[in-house]
Amino acid sequence: MAGGAVAASDRTNACTHLMDPNRKWYNNRRLMALHGWLFLLLITSSTNGYDGSMVNGLQSLTQWESYFHTPTKGKLGLLSAIQNIGALAGYPFAPYLSDGIGRKPTVFIGALIMVLATVVQTASQSVGMFIGARFLIGFGLTFAANAAPMLVTELSYPQYRATLTSTYNSLWYSGSIIAAWTTFGTFKINSTWSWRVPSAIQALPSVLQVLLIWFVPESPRYLVSKGKETQALRTLAYYHADGNENDPLVRYEFEEIKSAIEFDRTVTANVGWGSFLASPGNRKRVRIIIAIAFFSQWSGNGLVSYYLNKVLSQMGIEDPTDQLLINGVLNIWNLLWALLASSMVERFGRRLLFLTSAGLMTLFLTMQTICFARFKISGEVAGAHGALAFIFLFYAAYDLAFTPLIVTYTLEILPYNIRAKGFNIFNFTISVALIFNQYVNPIAFAALSWKYYIVYSAWLAFEVVFLYFFVIETRNRTLEETAAIFDGKGATEQIVDSAATHAGVTHELGIEEKDVVSHENESEK
Template sequence: MAPNTGVASAAGRSMDPSMLHSGKWWNHGHIVKLNLLLIIPLITSYANGFDGSMMNGLQSVEHWKSYFGYPKPEDLGLFNAIQSIGAFCAIPISPYISDGLGRKNGIAIGAAIVLVGAILQTATQNLGMFVGSRFLVGFGTTFAQMASPLLISEVAYPTHRAPLTSLYNTLWFSGSIVAAWSTFGTFRINSDWSWRIPSALQGLSSIIQLLFVWFLPESPRWLINRGRDEEAKAILARFHADGDASHPLVSFEYNEIKEALALESEAARVSWLDLFRTPGNRRRMRIIIGIGVFSQWSGNGLISYYLTKVLDGIGITSSNDQTLLNGILAIYNFIIAISASMSVEKVGRRPLFIISTAGMLVAYAIITAMSGTYEKTKNADAGRTLLAFVFIFNGFYAIAYTPLLVSYTVEILPFLIRAKGLAAMNFSVMGAIIFNQYTNPIALDALKWKYYLIYTIWLVFELVYVWLWATETKGRSLEETAALFDGEDAVAELANRTGHDMAESRGVKRAGSDSQDEKLNIEHSHREVA
């Protein structure tokens, strides 16, 4: 089921709003407990966010630079890219772990590998050990990153699925903040611990996950797909209906899952070619691969991993100033991304993508102009303006590409190709990252400010792309979302098959219901449960 299915179902034509909780969600202990447990998969983004900010910070730490012989631009490319190469290598395997062993086991396996990598990185004795440990961190992160958003979207309470799944990628900045401020604090230590302590902190989220992942509920959709229906019903009852197995919401969700899965082939028969086999899936993949590439090729990769070089270019060269700015930027990005995550259902996906891309284009054009002006004239005002627009650019990026990259991908994919579709998105992201991490330090060193101009031109292409093909999915049920990509005829059978069972599960005759009255009831329900 798509992650917005529950949200949309709560608001869609097939779910009776009376099934949902009354009053505020925090007054219901079972929902509070579920949301607290979902923090465990949510923090998976910590390790990935930590990495980019840590590498930014370490490039300003004198002991790190001297320990590795003052890395050249091509060495920096390897240090940064090897984590992404590790992640890239794990992508073909990770969907089979999530689909075969379950979402919980995928998180646990990934966390264990990341923890081993963080330990080895902390204990690094030479260049090869440092590179190998970072490969392991990337490799393990992919397993957890594949399973976590799937579990969140498939376990969350219906009205919470969209914001929680959007919040997942937003917590990238939790790792970024810890890394930025730890390097700001430790660069003053007059020993190798100035960089070993931040390296150790990269394993923090993995320790938390390995301690508490066993308390998480498994995905009801995964359990039903494996023939473990009673376990799935028990989880739905416990976390969505306060233990009441006879609650109509439990029957509704169970039947909805069963009917959706019944229309699709067995998971074992799903191949990578299915991602492109139908016109609807090709439309999906056009969007997914596009936003995956754009998430890294919008110029943010230059700022995220090479902020030190950007600051050097405008005369901010002290370790104190650079690590301080890195820390402030991380907190600023986090606040923007959290705000955007909470507004996904109100504003919609398409407007956020368009506003984000257009804002980045304008900001990067000004960054390009100010960088060129500063390089030629050393004008302090140009340098300060460039720094201000680095913040503005990051704010626009965080509006859409942070909260929506994963959640939008997951919500437009049917259940049985969801893991592979998410893997395809990760392929595009990691491919773009690896290219950037090898190219950016060399190109920036050779072209200076002119390198920014390439990203400015590319952002024009991105804006046209999202304007043409970003599809709005706000407030849509499973049937309605599928119809956007597959057409009405492709989902008619699902609507027909589910209609009788849904009415039966509620004990209500729905034939001939007035759609306008229902719409008003639904809108009232949304206001009540918000």
């Protein structure tokens, strides 16, 4: 077992000395335009968040429950899990589309499928039709969710890459908020439109993407990989340097992208599925990616994310209006904490945020379990109130790392040639974890009540140990530098030196042996 890497030195972003200090997102028209296009990609996560919260809200609507004959246990689990089952069906194809036809067309295909599926969901006449529509929503979301965050991280201005990519998953809560308050607002509609309206609104982000995605620039890294270097350079120059193709930052970015892609193709043969097990660096990547994907869903958060009404009912909060109100407030609370954490990822680093998040979650879930137990065993109302308070504290802790960082960290540790496939592994793992949660949680919670929380409290303690030993700090690096540190100092220096030489700039890497994976140690595993 390799020890965890210490935090990187307190230096500024690796490309800071190449950037125009006067070029900011709020005073440069082309950066503002770029961020507008990136926002169109970021709202992909809102669609996913909307779905989870909508399912939560619909369970509190008597009109929805009566129309579908009050689904319970297995059927309720299927209604929640079917979206992720649909996602599983899309995983064999998503990375090949992203790498084959490009990030933009893949987002379009996914968004179009989701628009059509949402129409079917809104018009559902039976539970089977509703389930089928949700399957298609998950299928389409797979394509959009594979390509959109990659395009965000590959297009972003270096100074803002980590924050923007972290914002992607944080905006899950924006969709969740809209769904929560929509279901709260339609609660008093005395017809099936009380649940059809929320179903229809789910299509809005996808409709915007279908209409506008073709105006978004394509990933320069995708363009370089397809031999379209002139177009890649033009894209970088237009958005990162006001069209100046000889800008030092643009020249360095362009040459670093070319060097990294060529290095992975020719030196390390970092292509195809087999490469994930072929080298120590890739094996460590896969281990971390699978772990944080499972951790993001198996930390006790799945109970509240999809079954908040059941949890609140067990706490004695049974009024549907109160449940919907708590759901709405909780999602606003989550969004604020997640966006705050997104803005801090470069200041505090990934490792510190992961460890702080997991440690506080362990503490708060344990306290929530104790309060919940006191209420169920002795009927103390204060116990129920305490458990509710610790739900909010638990989510604040979760949002420090497991909302903003899981996508950011996964994408930045993967080299371009295997990024789409590696991100597919991440999303596939999340879907498997979610399907398990959505099927097992309602059954286990109904049978064990507060005792079920003990399982997650113990699991969280394991997460802290794993994260301490295996998460490596990656802050304040370019995308190519971050990916390369897993392949050793030599690989990183070769890519950076080649890029700096061809770009005609000086570039201080500032990397130390402690910041990279040790091939000697890893090869023993």
